[in-house]
Amino acid sequence: MKILWNIAMIAVAVAFLLALHRLALWMEDQGWIYYRRKSGSGGSGVGNALHELHSFFEADVRQAQEEIMEEKEQKSDIGAPPFKEKPEPKIKMEE
Secondary structure, rough: OOHHHHHHHHHHHHHHHHHHHHHHHHHHHHHOOOOOOOOOOOOOHHHHHHHHHHHHHHHHHHHHHHHHHHHHHHHHHHHOOOOOOOOOOOOOOOO
16 A cells, blocks of 8 residues: 555656646746746846845945946046037017
8 A cells, every 4th residue: 555655646746747847838938937948148047136136235335336436427527618508699579
């Protein structure tokens, strides 16, 4: 009886893995993941996810870097010639 139980559990495990495989193929067809038929665009999904997590937790560092870049741009604009507005036409309209 125990042998039949073990065979049944192995059959259930194989059926589960086959269903999981078919689900992954379907998800790949939908364009949600890269599994077997299509290759990724260079980076792994896990690597991209970790990069997004890192950028989320390091947002204050990125903001500080952006502020420093803006200050540098403002300092470089100091020596630029002033913006000249076009003079208004001196034509008087007679009524």
